[in-house]
Amino acid sequence: MIFKKFICLFLLAASISISGCSSLLVPVQISPYTNRVDEILKTSGSNRPQLEKFLTGFDSPEKKQAAQFIAANLPPCDRAGLSSGLLTDNLEYAFLARATTPWGKDVPWSDFLHYVLPHRVSQEKAVEWRKPFYTELLPVVSKCNSMEEAVLAVNRWCFSKTGFKSTQRWDQNPLMTINRGWGRCEEAVILTVCALRSVGIPARQAMVPAWQHSNDNHTWTEVKIGGKWHYIESANPDYGLDHAWFSGSARKAPLVISYAYGQLTNPEEPILKRTFGCTLLNTTARYAPVSRTTIAVRDNSGKPVPETAVFFSVFNYGSFSPVAVKTTDAEGKTDILLGPGSVLVSAAQGNASAYTGSTWIPGEQKKRDNILLSLTPENKPEGNILFRFDYNDSQAASAPPVNSEGAKKATEDTLKKSRLDRLQGMKDAASRFNPDLGPQIALAGLNVPQILLALNTCPTQFLPELKAEIKALAPADLICATGSELVSNTVLAVQSRAEAEDAGLNYNDKIFNEYVLNPRIMYEQMRPWRSVLHTEFNFDKGKKIAHILAEIGKTAKNLDSSPRGPLGSSLSPLGVYESGTASNNSEICLFATAAMRAAGIPARYLDEQGWTEYFDGKDWQPFYPQSPELTGNRNATDESRSYYSPWQTIKFRLPGYGKEDKHARYFRDFTVSRLYGRKFFRILEKTINGQLDEKNNIWEISVPTGENYLISARRNNKNEPNISVIKIIQAPIGTLNRQNTTRK
Template sequence: MVLCVLCVGCAAHGPKAGHDLIVPDEAAGAKEAALRVERVLADAGDNAPELLQFLNLYEPGTPRHRAAWFLVANLPVADAVSMSADELAEYVDYAFIARGATPWGPSIPWSIFLRYVVPHRSAQEPAQPHRRRFFEQLSPMAVASGDIRRATLAVNRWLFSRAGYAPSSRRDQGVMDTLLRGSGRCEELAIAFIAACRAVCIPARPCLVPAWRHSDGNHLWVEIWAEGGWWPIGAGEMDSDFGVGWFIPPALSAAVAIAPAYGNGPSDEPVFATRRGCTVYNRTEHYTPNGTIAVEIFDEGRPVPAAEAIVFVPEGGGFRRLGRIVCDGRGRGAMDVGGGDYLLGTGRDGRTDYAWVRVEAGGFGGASLDLARERLPEGDRWVRFARYPDIAQALGSAYEAIRAARSEYMNVVEARRLHEFAAIAGITSAVMERGGLARRDEAMVQVRAAGRRGYEVLRLLTRSDAADGETLLDCLLGMSAKDLVAMDVDAAADEARLIAGLRGVSGEGDAAFAAFVMPGRVDDEPHSHWRRAFAERFASLAGRKAPVVATAAVLAAGELRVVESGPLGPPLTLLQNLETGLAAGRRERAAFAVAILRSLGHPARMLRDADWAEYLDGGRWWPLYPGRADAMDDARVAAWYGERGELELRLEDEEGRVAGAAAVYGRDMLLARPLLDGGLEPLDDPDMRYDVARGATVFSLPAGRYLLTLVRRDAQGQPYVRIRTVDIAPGGGVSVVLPLDLPAGGPPGDLG
C-alpha cells in the first residue's frame, strides 16, 4: 500500500501541536481522505488528542490501520467531540476478532467488512459502547449456528426476546437504551439488530421507505449481506426471514427504498444522496419495478446548470419530501423511483416552479421546470401509485406461512419478556405502597416506561421525601421514557435541587415555571444533564431580569460555531454545545439560548414552526433569535409578532352540507410555506380552532403565502389531493371552501 504523511497543525479547540498521521492511499484519494480527517480533528476540539491516539494505535499499512482511518475520516461531529480512543478501538479490534472467529468472516469482501461490520453506528442514535458486550454474549450462539443465515435468525430471535415494538418519539435512543427499555420503534429495533449483527461479523445496514404510498407513515428494516447480495429482514421480528416480512408486499408500491451507509467512497450501487460521512444508496429496483424521473430546469428557456429539483409525494394531509435531483451542467437530472405520480419543485433567486410527473415501471417520466413561470402547485387531482396485487398476495402468503409456523414460539418468548417487566413493576409498586409514596399511579406509569431501568426510577422516587421532594417528583413525572432510561440518578436529583431553588425567580407563576423552566428537554437533542453546567457558566446573570438574560443568551448562542452535520450521528447535546462551542445549525443555537434562560429560572421555549425560540416576560412571549439582540429586523420574526390574518376553512360533503370537524389537521389537511429552493415547509403547530357557529376551522397566521392541502384516500390508499394557494395579509381574512368527499368514479385506470 502506498503511504503518505500529513502534518496536521493546530486548530481552534483542536490539537495543541502538529502530529504526523499515516494516511492510507485509498481509492478516494489520499489527499481527500486527509482533508476529511483534518476537518474531523478541527471539529473534535479538546477531544482531538483522543482521535489521534486512536489513529496511532495500529501499525501503518495494516488492515486495522485502514479501518481506524475510515472510522475517523467519516466520524459524525457528536462522536468526534465525545468518543475516546478506547471506545473507538473496541469496534475495530472486535470487528477483526469476529472476522476470525466466525466461519463466514474470512469470506466477506473487504469493502463490505469495512463499511458494514466495522462502523459503530448506523443511524442517529447516541453512541453507547456495545461491541465487546454483544460479541461476548452472541458469538457462541452465532458460531454454533454454522452459517451466516442461521446466525442472523438466531440474533434476531435474541433481540425479540429482549425488546418489542412500541411507537415513540422521532428522536433515536441508543442501542443499550433500547435493550434497557425493552422496546423501541422500527428504527430503534433496527439500530439494535444491526449493532448485534455486526458484533458477530454479519454485515448489516438499514433500509427504509421514507413515505408509504398506500398509507401515511414510513418504515425501516434491515438488509443483511449474505451469499453475495443484500437480503431484507425485519428487525426484532421473529416472523420475518431472508426476503420475507410483512413490509415486503407494501414495498411493491414504494416511491423509493434507500439504504444509508457509513462513509463516503466508491461503490457499484446507485447513489441516492451523498452527505458528510454518509452515502445513501437507491435500493428501489430491489423492491418494486421502477422507472426514472427525468427533469430539465430552465430560466426563460435557458438551461440552469447545477440546478436542483425536490421530489414530493402525498403524506398525511400534505406532502413528504423524498429527496433532491441534482442536475448537470445542462440543467438535466434523473432519479429512479417506483411507478406513480410525483410533484417536483425547484427554486432560485426567489422564483419557483412546480410540475407533476408520472413514471411507469421500466419507463421515463419527463418534466420541464422553468423559473420564469414563478408558479406554485394548484388544483385537484388523483396522485396515482403503481399496485401489483397478484405479486403482493403471493409475497403476503409467504409471510403468513412463516408467521403461522413460528407464532406459538413467538408467543412464549414474548410472554417471558413481558413477565420480566411485570415483575419489576410489581416489586416497585409494593415498595412505593409500603413507603407511602405520593402519586403512586403516575409514578408507576414512569416505572413501566423505563422497562429494565424501573428500579433506577424507584431509586430516584425514594428520594422524594427530601425538602425538594415535590420538585423531584414533578421532574421525574415529566420525563419521557427515553430520558428516564438515559438519566443518571444522582445527576437527576442534583438538578431537582437546583430547580427547587429557582421557584419564584421570574415571577411568571407556577404554571409557566412547571412548563418552561423545569423540563430538561428543550428540543429533540439527546439527553444530557446540562443544568448545573449552564448555571455555573452564566452565574453572573443570576438574579437579572428576563430581558437582560435573554439578550446575553442570544449573543452567547450566536457565538456557537455552526458545523456541518450529516444524516448519521445524533444532534449535539446541550452539554456538548456548551463544552465545545459548536452547534449543528440555527435550531441548536436557539435551544442553547433556551437552556441559558431555564438554568437561571426564566421560562423559555422552542417554537415548532420557526427556527428561533421565545422567552416569557410580563406575561408575554418575546423572540429569542440567536446572534441578534433585536430580532424584529428579521422579516419573518416581524411578521410572526405583528398583526396576523385569518384563514377560514370550510369543508363540505357532496351535497354541500358543512362536514364539521371531520378532517384532522396533519392527518387530512396541512398548511405549508413555499420555500425559495422549491421546498415546502409544513406548519406543525399552527394557531387554529374549530368555530362551531361558522362551521369552519379558523387559522390565525402571520402574514405571508401558504399552500393549503387536503388529502383523502380511497379504499386502496390512492390519494386525491386538493391544493390551494392562500395569501394572508395583516388583519385580513381569506375564506376557502373545499369538498371533503372523493370525486365519483374513483381514480382512472390502473398503474402497475
C-alpha cells in the same frame, strides 16, 4: 413510526483499491482519510484529546486505518462527545468478531469498514453496545451452520428483547430499546443492525421515506450474505430472508434508500446522494419496478439553471412529503431512478419556481417521462391533481399478510412473555416503592432501579421538584437517565430559580416545571447540560436578564459551522457549547434555550418559527440567538411580525365529507402546509389552532399569515388520492367566514 426528517470524506481514487479486498490496504502514511480527520479534530472542541487518543491507540496498520475511517466520518454529535474508550472498544470488538466467527475474515475489507465496523446506524445516541452484544450473541451464532442461519438466530434474539410500539420522534439507541422492551420500526432496525454487526455480519438500514399508498413510512434491515444483499423485518422472526409483511407494499415504493457509513467507492447500487459521513444508495430496484427520468430546469428565458435543488415529494399524511432532493449540473439537468406512482417535482430560484406532477404506471407506460421545469416568477402550486400508484402486479399478490408479532406462536409467544414478565417485575417494584408515582416510574422499563435510586437519594427539600421532573419526562428519557443525573438536574434547577428570583425574575411553578426544570427541549438526544452551562450563564455579580441574553447571543454568534449528514443526531446543547460549532439554526436555538434554562430563565424553542422565547416575568418575548440585538422585537422579521400579529382564520367544509360521512381529520385528510423557499411543503403541527363544528361539518383553522396552503384529498376505490391545493390568501372555495384572531 412518525417519519421524520432527511434531509465528505473523499476516498482516494488511486490505483490501489480498498473496495472488496480484505488483504490489500492503503498504507496509513498515505491514508485517504488524513485531510478529513484533520477537519474533524478542528471541530471537536474540548473533546479533541479523546479523538487523538483513539487515533493513536493502535499498532497494526489495519486497525490504524479503521480508526481513521471511523474518525473521518464522525458526525458532529459524536466528535464532540464520544470517549476514546467507546470508540476503542467498538473497533477492538469489531476486529474480534472478524477473527472469531466463521464468516468474519471472508467479509471484504470495504464491507467490513462500511457495514460492520461503524458504531452507529442512524440518529440514535452512540453508546457502548458492541461488547455486551458480542458477549451474548457469540455463543448463539457459534451453533449456526451458515451466515444465513446466524442472521435468523440474531433476529430472533432481537425479538426476545423488544416488540413493536410507536414511541417518540428521536431515536432510541439499542440499549434503550432493550430497557424499554419496545421500539418503533427504526429503533428495531438500530437494535438488529447493531446485533448483526456485533458478530461480524455486514448490515445496514434501508427505508421508504414515505409511502404513497398509505400514510407513514417504514424502515428495515439489510444483510449481506455471500456477496448479495437481502432484507429482513427487524426483530421479527416470522419471516426469512427477502420475505416480510412489507414485501407487497414495497412493490409500490416511490423510493428505497439504503445507508452506508462513509463514502463508498464503486458501489453496487446507484448513488442517490453523497452527504457528510454517509452514502445514500438508491436500492429501489431491489424491491419494485423502476424507471429513470431526467429533469431539466430552465429559467424564464429558457436558459439552463445549474446548481439548483430539485425536490421529489409523495402525498403522505395530508401533504406532500419530500423523499429525495437532487442538484442540477452545469447544464441544468439531473436524473433519478424512481419506483411506480406519482411524485410532485419542484424547484425554485429566487422568486421563480416550478411545480409539476410526474406519474409512471408499469404496464401503461414503458418509462417515466422526462420532466422540464420552467421557473416562473411568483408561481403558486395550486390546483387539483390525481396521484396514482396502483398497477397490475402479480408479485405483490404473493406477499405475506401483516403480522408484526410473528406467526410461529408457540416459540415466539414464549419469548415475548419472558420480555413482558421482566417489565412487569419492574412495574410491580415501582408501585411498591411509590404507589402514586409508580405508573410513571414503570415507563422506565428495565431502568426503573435508576429512577428509584434518584428518589431514594434526593435531599428531602428537593423531592417535590424531582417528582415533578419524573412526571414530565418522556419514557425515552426515563429509560436512559441515571439517578445521579436526575438529582443533579433537579438541585441545580431549583438553585438557578432562586438566583433568578433574587435578581427580580419571578414565575409560577407550572412555568418552572416545563421551561426551567425540564431538561428536554425538543427532539434532541439527551446529554446532561445544566451543570456546565450554569457555570457559564447565571445571575451572579448582580447580572440582569439582558446581560445573560447578551452573553448567550455572543456565544451563538461566534459558533463555527460544522457539516452534518443523515447519520448522527443533532448536536446537544452541551455539544454545541463544548465544540464551539453548530450544524444548523436548530442546534443554535437548542443551545440558547438550554443556556437560558440553566440560568433560571424560562425558555422554549419555537421550531416551526426558527427562534426561541424567554419569559420575562410577565410575558413571553422573542430571542434570536444569532441576532441578540433584536431581543424582544416582535417585528424583527416578516415571520416574527406575522407570528405575533393576529392570526388569520379560515372556515371551510371539505368537498366529499357530508354529515352522514366520516368527518375530515387533520393529517389524515387535510393539512395546512407551509411552502418553504418556494421549494417544498412542510405540515404546520404547532403553529395552528383549530376545531371542527361536527354538527355542520365545518372546520375553523387559525394560522399566521404566510406561504400557507390548504391541502386535502379524497382517495378513490384504489386508495389513490385526488389532491386539492389552495393558497390561503383569500378565502378558499367553500369558506363561510374569515376573520383575524389572536394567538392562543
